[in-house]
Amino acid sequence: MNLEKIMNDLEKKHPGELEYLQAVREVLESLEEVVSQNPQFEAAGIIERIVEPDRALMFKVPWVDDNGKVHVNLGYRVQFNNAIGPYKGGLRFHPSVNLSILKFLGFEQIFKNSLTTLPMGGGKGGSDFDPKGKSDAEIMRFCQSFMLELWKLIGPETDVPAGDIGVGGKEIGYMFGMYKKLTREHVGVLTGKGINWGGSLIRPEATGFGAVYFAQEMLATKNTDFKGKTVAVSGFGNVAWGAISKVNQLGGKVVTISGPDGYIYDPDGISGEKIDYMLELRASNQDIVKPYSYEFTGAQFVQGKRPWEVKCDVALPCATQNELGKEDAEMLVKNGCICVAEGANMPTTPEGVEVFKKHKILFGPGKAVNAGGVATSGLEMTQNSMKLSWSREEVDARLHQIMKDIHTACVRHGKQDDGYVDYVKGANIAGFLKVANAMLDQGVI
Ligand code: NDP
Numbered sequence: 349m350n351l352e353k354i355m356n357d358l359e360k361k362h363p364g365e366l367e368y369l370q371a372v373r374e375v376l377e378s379l380e381e382v383v384s385q386n387p388q389f390e391a392a393g394i395i396e397r398i399v400e401p402d403r404a405l406m407f408k409v410p411w412v413d414d415n416g417k418v419h420v421n422l423g424y425r426v427q428f429n430n431a432i433g434p435y436k437g438g439l440r441f442h443p444s445v446n447l448s449i450l451k452f453l454g455f456e457q458i459f460k461n462s463l464t465t466l467p468m469g470g471g472k473g474g475s476d477f478d479p480k481g482k483s484d485a486e487i488m489r490f491c492q493s494f495m496l497e498l499w500k501l502i503g504p505e506t507d508v509p510a511g512d513i514g515v516g517g518k519e520i521g522y523m524f525g526m527y528k529k530l531t532r533e534h535v536g537v538l539t540g541k542g543i544n545w546g547g548s549l550i551r552p553e554a555t556g557f558g559a560v561y562f563a564q565e566m567l568a569t570k571n572t573d574f575k576g577k578t579v580a581v582s583g584f585g586n587v588a589w590g591a592i593s594k595v596n597q598l599g600g601k602v603v604t605i606s607g608p609d610g611y612i613y614d615p616d617g618i619s620g621e622k623i624d625y626m627l628e629l630r631a632s633n634q635d636i637v638k639p640y641s642y643e644f645t646g647a648q649f650v651q652g653k654r655p656w657e658v659k660c661d662v663a664l665p666c667a668t669q670n671e672l673g674k675e676d677a678e679m680l681v682k683n684g685c686i687c688v689a690e691g692a693n694m695p696t697t698p699e700g701v702e703v704f705k706k707h708k709i710l711f712g713p714g715k716a717v718n719a720g721g722v723a724t725s726g727l728e729m730t731q732n733s734m735k736l737s738w739s740r741e742e743v744d745a746r747l748h749q750i751m752k753d754i755h756t757a758c759v760r761h762g763k764q765d766d767g768y769v770d771y772v773k774g775a776n777i778a779g780f781l782k783v784a785n786a787m788l789d790q791g792v793i
C-alpha cells in the first residue's frame with residue numbers, strides 16, 4: 349500500500365477536511381503490514397473503498413425559537429460502511445459540527461463497531477445546532493424538524509442512530525416520537541431510548557463503564573488496578589459521568605473534570621453528591637464547570653486550561669477530539685502517569701500519541717476504549733428484536749465481557765517484539781480485518 353499516495357489523493361479530493369484526514373492516516377499507518385501480507389485486499393481496492401463513505405447526506409433543519417424567530421441549521425448523516433451490519437453510530441449536536449468531523453467519527457465507528465463483535469456497520473450524523481441555553485420546547489422543535497428529514501434515511505435494519513455530544517436521552521425521545529408518528533412503527537430505530545419504551549438498562553453508563561473496564565484490563569497487564577490510583581478526567585458529560593462512577597466503585601480517586609471554560613481540581617476526589625452536582629451542571633445547558641468550585645470547598649477552578657497538568661496515575665480524556673496535545677502528553681508522562689485511556693473519540697493528537705508510545709505508556713485509543721457505548725447500543729437492538737429486556741446485571745456482565753474481549757483482540761494484534769502493546773495498531777488491525785474480509789466476500793459494490 350502506498351500510504352503517501354493514498355493520503356495525497358484524499359487531501360486533493362477533500363481539501364480542508366482535517367479531522368477526517370487525521371483519522372484516516374492514523375488507521376492506514378497501522379494497516380501497512382497487514383495489507384502487504386494480504387494482497388487480496390489491494391486487488392479488491394479495499395483501502396480505496398473503505399476510506400470513502402457509502403454516502404453522506406446533508407439537509408437543512410429549519411425551526412422556530414420561543415420568540416417566533418426562524419433559524420436554519422444543517423443536518424447530516426454519513427453512512428460509511430455496512431459490510432458487517434446496518435449503519436450504526438451517534439448523532440452530535442454541537443456548533444463545531446461539519447462534514448469533516450462527522451466523516452472522521454463515521455470512519456472510526458466502522459472499526460469500533462467491528463471490535464465489539466456485534467453485527468453493526470459504521471455511520472455518524474448530527475447538526476451544527478447548539479443546544480446551549482435553548483429551552484426544552486426549542487430543543488423539541490429542533491429534534492422534530494431534524495427527524496422530518498432523517499426518517500427517510502434510517503430504519504432498524506438500515507441505519508440506527510444514537511446519542512453523542514449534545515444528544516442524550518431527552519433528544520433521543522423527541523426524535524423517536526417524531527419517527528414513530530411519521531412511520532406509525534414502534535421499532536428500535538434509535539438506541540439510548542428511555543427505559544419504558546425500548547431502552548436498555550446500563551446504556552447511559554455504558555461508555556464510561558466500558559472505558560474503565562478496558563483501562564482495568566490494561567492496568568492488569570502491569571499487575572496493578574484502580575485501587576488507590578489518582579485519576580484525571582476531562583469533560584463533564586455522559587462519558588465522564590459513567591467513567592467517574594466506575595473509577596469510584598473500583599477504589600480510585602478522580603480529581604478533575606473539565607468544560608470549555610477550564611477545569612476543576614478537587615484533591616478530595618469527585619464522588620457521591622459531587623457527581624450528582626456535576627449532572628445538574630450538565631443538565632442546566634450552561635456548559636461551565638466553574639460553579640463546582642463555589643459549591644465544594646477545597647475544589648479549585650483553573651480557567652482556560654486542561655486538566656493534564658495535574659499529577660495523576662491514570663488519565664481519561666472524555667470530552668472531545670484533539671484535547672490532549674504533545675505538551676499535555678509530555679506533562680502527563682513527567683508527572684508519572686502510567687495509563688491513558690480515551691473515553692472520547694480521538695482526544696489525543698497524533699503528536700501526543702507519539703509521546704505516549706515513545707515512553708511506553710499504556711495508551712488505549714478511543715475506538716477500543718469507548719466501544720462499550722455502541723456495544724450496549726447493540727445489546728439494546730438485540731433486546732428490541734427479541735421484544736424483551738435484560739436486567740442491569742445481565743447487560744453489565746455482557747458489556748464487561750465485550751470490553752475484555754476487545755482488550756484481548758488488541759493485545760493479539762498489537763503486541764510488539766519487546767512485549768509493549770501498541771493498542772492503536774492492535775485495535776485498527778482487529779477492527780479492519782473483519783470488515784475487509786466481509787467486503788471481499790460481498791464483491792465490488
Ligand atoms: P456530552 O455532550 O455529554 O459531553 C461532552 C463534553 O465535552 C462536555 O463536557 C462538553 O462541553 C465537552 N465538549 C464538547 N465539545 C467541545 C469542544 N469543542 N471543546 C471543548 N469541550 C467540548 O457528550 P458525551 O459525553 O456523550 O461525549 C464525549 C465524548 O465521548 C465525545 O468525543 C463522543 O464522541 C465520545 N463518545 C460518546 C459516546 C456516547 O455513548 N455518548 C460513545 C463513545 C464515545 P461543551 O458541551 O460545553 O462543549
Ligand code: 2IT
Pocket residue numbers: 436437438439460508509510511512513539693718719721722723725
Ligand atoms: O461514538 C460513539 O460510539 C457513540 N457516540 C455511540 C454510538 C451508538 O450508536 O451507540
